[in-house]
Amino acid sequence: MIKIGIVGVGTVGESVVKILEDNKDIIRARSGKEIVVKTGVVRNLNKERDVNIKLTDNYLDVTTDDEIDIVVELMGGVEEAYKIVKSAIENGKSVVTANKALLAYHRFELQNMTDKPFEYEASVAGGIPIIKALREGLSANHIESIKGIINGTCNYMLTEMKKGANYDEILKVAQELGYAEADPTFDVGGFDAAHKLLILASIAYNIDAKPDDILIEGIENIDTIDMEFAKEFGYEIKLLGIAKKDGEFIELRVHPTLVPNNQMISKVEGVMNAISVVGDKVGETLYYGAGAGGDATASAVISDIISIVRGSNAPMLGYKKPLENGDFKLRNRDEIKSKYYLRIAVSDEVGVLEKIASIFAKNSISISNFLQKQGNEFVKILLSTHEAIEKDIKNSIEEIEKLNFVKKPVNVIRIEE
Amino acid sequence: MIKIGIVGVGTVGESVVKILEDNKDIIRARSGKEIVVKTGVVRNLNKERDVNIKLTDNYLDVTTDDEIDIVVELMGGVEEAYKIVKSAIENGKSVVTANKALLAYHRFELQNMTDKPFEYEASVAGGIPIIKALREGLSANHIESIKGIINGTCNYMLTEMKKGANYDEILKVAQELGYAEADPTFDVGGFDAAHKLLILASIAYNIDAKPDDILIEGIENIDTIDMEFAKEFGYEIKLLGIAKKDGEFIELRVHPTLVPNNQMISKVEGVMNAISVVGDKVGETLYYGAGAGGDATASAVISDIISIVRGSNAPMLGYKKPLENGDFKLRNRDEIKSKYYLRIAVSDEVGVLEKIASIFAKNSISISNFLQKQGNEFVKILLSTHEAIEKDIKNSIEEIEKLNFVKKPVNVIRIEE
DSSP: OEEEEEEOOSHHHHHHHHHHHHTHHHHHHHHSSOEEEEEEEOSOTTSOOSOOSEEESOTHHHHTOTTEEEEEEOOOOSHHHHHHHHHHHHTTOEEEEOOHHHHHHHHHHHHHHOSSOEEOGGGSSTTSOHHHIIIIITTTSOEEEEEEEOOHHHHHHHHHHHTTOOHHHHHHHHHHTTSSOSSTHHHHTSHHHHHHHHHHHHHHHOOOOOGGGSEEOOSTTOOHHHHHHHHHTTEEEEEEEEEEEETTEEEEEEEEEEEETTSGGGGOOTTEEEEEEEETTTEEEEEEEEOOSHHHHHHHHHHHHHHHHHTOOSOTTSOSSOOTTOOOEEOOGGGOEEEEEEEEEEOSOTTHHHHHHHHHHHTTOOEEEEEEEEOSSSEEEEEEESSEEHHHHHHHHHHHHHSTTBOSOOEEEEEOO | OEEEEEEOOSHHHHHHHHHHHHTHHHHHHHHSSOEEEEEEEOSOTTSOOSOOSEEESOTHHHHTOTTOOEEEEOOOOSHHHHHHHHHHHHTTOEEEEOOHHHHHHHHHHHHHHOSSOEEOGGGSSTTSOHHHIIIIITTTSOEEEEEEEOOHHHHHHHHHHHTTOOHHHHHHHHHHTTSSOSSTHHHHTSHHHHHHHHHHHHHHHOOOOOGGGSEEOOSTTOOHHHHHHHHHTTEEEEEEEEEEEETTEEEEEEEEEEEETTSGGGGOOTTEEEEEEEETTTEEEEEEEEOOSHHHHHHHHHHHHHHHHHTOOSOTTSOSSOOTTOOOEEOOGGGOEEEEEEEEEEOSOTTHHHHHHHHHHHTTOOEEEEEEEEOSSSEEEEEEESSEEHHHHHHHHHHHHHSTTBOSOOEEEEEOO
8 A cells, every 4th residue: 555645625626535436446457456545734724624634744654654655735835835745755745736837946956866767747737747758758769849839828828719709808708717817917928838937948958948948928018919920820829848959959938839730739738738849750640639637637646656556667857967069059049040921011202112121131020921910009010021130129129219100019929839 | 688579570680679779778778678679580681771680481480499488479460360379388488579460360379388488468459568468468357348549540630631631642641651451351441450459458358259259340431421420429439449347248349439529538649549548446557659650660669578588477368367257258249238339321201211210119229419411413311329239230330231312321430439
């Protein structure tokens, strides 16, 4: 019999307890053992909960209990969770966590702290086994790129905006449906996706970057007119977490992205998640499924527990040794290469286009597609560029925004083909 | 240092040797060890090969070599491969195989023979890590269903037929492109997909069925007119391998299938593979990628080797113990439940429809969609049914085919929604 302790008995924790009971038969057959939740750690002992396990509000009751083999951390947050997981490791426990924020900040420290199994399948894309895919299934490959729809809230909102809803309307609906928080910034601002991207990137590239180090843009400025441009030129707009190898440099970025509508990842709708991974040998593989929800997330948590019970031994971030020819370097965000889409609101004057075009030319940016639309107040110039360097785009935009006839900040969406 | 022997140095074997060299750095970092191919076993020592390893035509040089830890079987075929893998096991080797036919017939015997790692990721869907996903990533779930596009040749042909090509034309093209063999039966007849389905089903259900035990139909009778019906009613036609749980019964079947065109799996085009798995807790997850090709398949083979070098310990078919409440039973193919599409060629006479409708009514089959098209020679009746039982459909068809005005065998495509 294997005894586990759960720190944080909220939606996911309750699902873990229930599934261990509901699917006891298959879990025992697959793991070879009985898995029992001995203790749950909660902040508030008085709150009513839908599970029948021993509860405590002192995490040491779990991390220092000699009978407990595996500590499952489902509380969320960074520093308090770090303290508790550290205590679990110091007391020789195996750890399972679903905590993306903890890992976005502390995954390398945690890896260096423990020789015991440390599993975190649920931290990215809920029930989709993307961690195991990257760490084990694709281990023979140099990873060329990862492109992930890893925030269901944003994908839901963008799917509805494509159907015609505007941003504010659909944010309200998302909040009513429980897809978005009262303060939605963490989701719509791209920060949640960034946490997950950093985890995936460390498995692909062994790269230790923190959220502050990378380009993060949210979907707040997407307008229905961008959806029209996308439709006109055969794209879908998706919030993507992107990790890309270019020689010794790794680009890490989260932003709304125009994706050609013949790619599988462009077809992912609603709250669903998907991650496209390109390996140098295997080509593209894609993983699709529910990225959130108590049961889907608990499915991943329990798969980790079963792996540990079977005797898991894959190294936490996938590397038993450092790479021989040194580590990859994070590319400075100003040096990112991409194609770009820009939306520029101008007043209807002679010479507008010429002025804008000359600024692009001066900055070595060449235009690919162009669409001009009469808006309610202003004329909207929608255009896409061939590949350019981020800082050249930034400079161009700065100059363009200084022009008298430009009436609003320029909006940018990057294009990935 | 880990030494391996490869039995069968064809396209995949050559890719394995080359990738172990090309990606030596990342493979060493992830596995923690140097992996070296010591010996390759080939039938014909005189054939020129694009690899620089020691070759032999005697498999015992590999299976009984004390320096070799892992035997990688890439020769294909059933009985000879079984003999060699058995010899490897008897000599204490870990085994990696890409051989779906071997596993379709002998997976349970092999599992019972060995306590060493036995990995076979490459046997299903090439580079897509679907074995690990089912065996490890989804291990907390009872699997409700598996639906897989697991034969790239058929998916390529059906994709092209949708664009208007007819079956004979596109088979010829597929043969020219190397997607189909001179005798294409193994692919277009559904047998290749059946082998792969049986492997997936044993991980999901621990069920030991052989190819002869299950319903296997190929794409040979698909006509462009079926594509028109599909389009009219919002379906795509895909050859699917299907495993489904219904109480204690498991349905296993391979056949062309009408799939609603809003499902992710319906969007998979060309030679690509995808497997949709529904777990009772995680919901649907889907895995997409290249199902064939030397490098993609070798990517899976080497991921297995790396797993073994790291110390893999997942049980071969995913079960450490039998299920407590007994095993699942294979559902008799006459008892399969499905919705059906039928194509009936009739001469243009009064009372045809009434006659056919009365036969369906007698067999408790109710009609859902209906389309009648004037063909060159005959009138074509295209219809779909609500859920029915296979034997009732069979009986109806038998009666219908006896009618004077019915001019050809009735064609059937099952519908999965």
